[in-house]
Amino acid sequence: MAVLITGSTEGLGYAFARLYATKGKTVLIHGKDPAKLAHAAASLRREYPFADIQPLQQDLAEKDGGAKLADVSGNWDIEVLINNAGIGYTGEAVEIDPKKEADMAQVNIVSMLQLTRILLPKMHAGGIVLNIASTGAFQPGPLIAEYYASKTFVVSYTRALAREWQGRGVIIACLCPGPLRTAFYDKSGLSVPHMAMDPEEAASYALSHLKNGAVIIPDPLSKVLRYVPSRIKEAYVYRAKKKMLRGKKY
Numbered sequence: 345m346a347v348l349i350t351g352s353t354e355g356l357g358y359a360f361a362r363l364y365a366t367k368g369k370t371v372l373i374h375g376k377d378p379a380k381l382a383h384a385a386a387s388l389r390r391e392y393p394f395a396d397i398q399p400l401q402q403d404l405a406e407k408d409g410g411a412k413l414a415d416v417s418g419n420w421d422i423e424v425l426i427n428n429a430g431i432g433y434t435g436e437a438v439e440i441d442p443k444k445e446a447d448m449a450q451v452n453i454v455s456m457l458q459l460t461r462i463l464l465p466k467m468h469a470g471g472i473v474l475n476i477a478s479t480g481a482f483q484p485g486p487l488i489a490e491y492y493a494s495k496t497f498v499v500s501y502t503r504a505l506a507r508e509w510q511g512r513g514v515i516i517a518c519l520c521p522g523p524l525r526t527a528f529y530d531k532s533g534l535s536v537p538h539m540a541m542d543p544e545e546a547a548s549y550a551l552s553h554l555k556n557g558a559v560i561i562p563d564p565l566s567k568v569l570r571y572v573p574s575r576i577k578e579a580y581v582y583r584a585k586k587k588m589l590r591g592k593k594y
């Protein structure tokens with residue numbers, strides 16, 4: 345029985361990998377960059393010598409990236425799938441580099457669909473599919489439009505899938521973190537907000553709040569904000585992102 349975590353060379357995915365390695369599981373860690381992947385595998389093996397750590401390299405921005413990763417993972421009996429890999433870009437929607445925009449759709453949405461479609465039907469009772477969305481899923485995100493829209497897709501898809509699979513013994517849930525202290529912000533062209541949560545805390549909260557159909561929000565402020573009218577949050581996001589992006593190129 346193995347745990348597959350996409351995008352687990354750093355950040356939230358790496359935090360999930362550490363938690364499952366503690367349990368002595370076979371953990372299939374994954375990333376795009378071979379050197380980062382080898383480094384993450386070596387660190388996990390050093391920290392958890394009794395866990396079985398298997399690195400799998402695949403660029404999920406490739407057209408059939410998710411399907412290829414699922415095929416390789418077929419060498420193990422997957423009991424947990426965490427669709428965690430995600431990328432985001434900021435700026436006016438029509439000005440984002442079209443290649444980056446296409447990669448985002450492929451990584452955040454298409455690869456999740458491909459992995460789930462292939463691996464979920466093979467899972468036994470007790471299996472888990474955890475899709476990583478964001479609190480950005482709960483309102484439109486001017487100046488980060490496609491990223492927020494991709495996360496709205498993740499939440500909607502996960503809830504629908506959980507309903508379809510109700511009673512079959514597999515838990516299907518999504519995690520919607522607020523800001524996390526990871527490299528994600530830097531890569532998206534933003535700086536990490538002060539109130540960002542440690543990824544270890546978000547991962548551990550998620551695993552202790554798993555139930556079928558759950559939309560898990562790890563930080564208390566975001567739990568409350570979920571119910572603030574979308575129009576108000578949309579205006580706030582626009583102002584905040586504009587301020588963060590002032591003077592930056594995208």
Ligand SMILES: NC(=O)c1ccc[n+]([C@@H]2O[C@H](COP(=O)([O-])OP(=O)(O)OC[C@H]3O[C@@H](n4cnc5c(N)ncnc54)[C@H](OP(=O)(O)O)[C@@H]3O)[C@@H](O)[C@H]2O)c1
Binds near residue numbers: 430531
């Ligand atoms: N950070 C936040 O504030 C925040 C908030 C809410 C939700 N989230 C979500 O949480 C998830 C994890 O985010 P994070 O903050 O941990 O990000 P991160 O630190 O940037 O890590 C991203 C991981 O995804 C992998 N990845 C990126 N592009 C890939 C590609 N094309 N193919 C294969 N793997 C790829 C990276 O591997 P390589 O380095 O090898 O590319 C890395 O392991 C994402 O879905 C993100 O949207 C993050």
